[in-house]
Amino acid sequence: MQQRALVNPFAYFAEKRLVVVGLAATAIGSALGWLFNARFDGVLDLHFVQQLRVWQPLLDNGINILSLTLPLYLFGLSINGKTRLIDVVAAVLVARIPFYVLPLANIGGYMYGAANQLVTGTMEGTPVGMGTIAANIAFFAAAVSAMAVFVFWLFQGFKTATNSKKPAHKWIFGACIVLSEVISKMMLVLVSKI
Amino acid sequence: MKLKFPVHCPSCSGILTVTELTCGNCETRVSGNYVLPVLMQLTAEEQEFVLQFFLSSGSLKEMSAQTGKSYPTVRNRLDDMIAHIRQLEQQQKTK
Numbered sequence: 001m002q003q004r005a006l007v008n009p010f011a012y013f014a015e016k017r018l019v020v021v022g023l024a025a026t027a028i029g030s031a032l033g034w035l036f037n038a039r040f041d042g043v044l045d046l047h048f049v050q051q052l053r054v055w056q057p058l059l060d061n062g063i064n065i066l067s068l069t070l071p072l073y074l075f076g077l078s079i080n081g082k083t084r085l086i087d088v089v090a091a092v093l094v095a096r097i098p099f100y101v102l103p104l105a106n107i108g109g110y111m112y113g114a115a116n117q118l119v120t121g122t123m124e125g126t127p128v129g130m131g132t133i134a135a136n137i138a139f140f141a142a143a144v145s146a147m148a149v150f151v152f153w154l155f156q157g158f159k160t161a162t163n164s165k166k167p168a169h170k171w172i173f174g175a176c177i178v179l180s181e182v183i184s185k186m187m188l189v190l191v192s193k194i
Numbered sequence: 195m196k197l198k199f200p201v202h203c204p205s206c207s208g209i210l211t212v213t214e215l216t217c218g219n220c221e222t223r224v225s226g227n228y229v230l231p232v233l234m235q236l237t238a239e240e241q242e243f244v245l246q247f248f249l250s251s252g253s254l255k256e257m258s259a260q261t262g263k264s265y266p267t268v269r270n271r272l273d274d275m276i277a278h279i280r281q282l283e284q285q286q287k288t289k
Binding site: 010012013015080084163 | 266269
């Protein structure tokens with residue numbers, strides 16, 4: 001049961017509990033983002049910056065959650081009229097949890113420095129230390145793993161919320177994530193101008 | 195041991211029919227070819243689901259709490275069963 005619940009928590013836990021856990025994780029993730037200078041600037045993005053304001057990671061996450069929920073809910077309704085908004089919201093909130101661990105890689109500004117060293121070294125042709133390369137590779141692997149778990153959980157949640165069965169739904173689901181990424185980027189640009 | 199009531203043919207998986215009924219009291223036998231009611235044609239798990247649904251007064255929320263499964267999971271199961279029952283009814287009409 002525990003293993004199955006980890007693979008598809010949406011099949012076993014009540015939506016309210018999932019939403020509470022997801023919201024708590026969003027708050028903790030945003031706090032970690034602020035502490036370790038990480039911006040969640042897009043549904044599939046995370047970048048380390050030199051400085052940021054306390055509300056920025058929280059706003060990023062709010063925009064990301066909204067950008068994912070809207071297209072997925074509308075698509076869910078087109079598959080199954082009984083799709084509930086709360087189930088889609090729960091799926092989005094829980095699926096984003098893996099991203100919230102990533103800011104820990106920038107404790108003491110380590111990853112920001114390592115990424116900058118790699119970029120500067122590559123641009124200027126100066127030698128880059130093995131430690132820097134290893135740190136960048138390790139972070140890349142962690143980010144890809146987080147993204148894989150995110151997509152997997154989001155799909156499990158979406159499938160449970162909509163009872164989707166057709167193979168074509170998987171492709172449209174993928175397109176919805178890409179659309180969400182575009183929407184979130186546009187919203188972040190708009191918000192930054194305000 | 196609780197014997198499982200066979201619904202599907204073990205050879206071709208087709209739906210079985212009743213050809214003989216026996217009175218447990220006087221052993222009178224009735225022969226014929228009776229199609230099983232739709233509810234009897236459901237699998238044992240589906241019949242169990244129907245029973246649970248009935249016992250929880252048709253409340254999916256209560257059922258989800260009792261079975262330890264989420265509400266959409268239980269609702270999806272019900273939707274799948276409705277589709278299955280409609281398919282069985284359609285098959286009976288065409289026969």
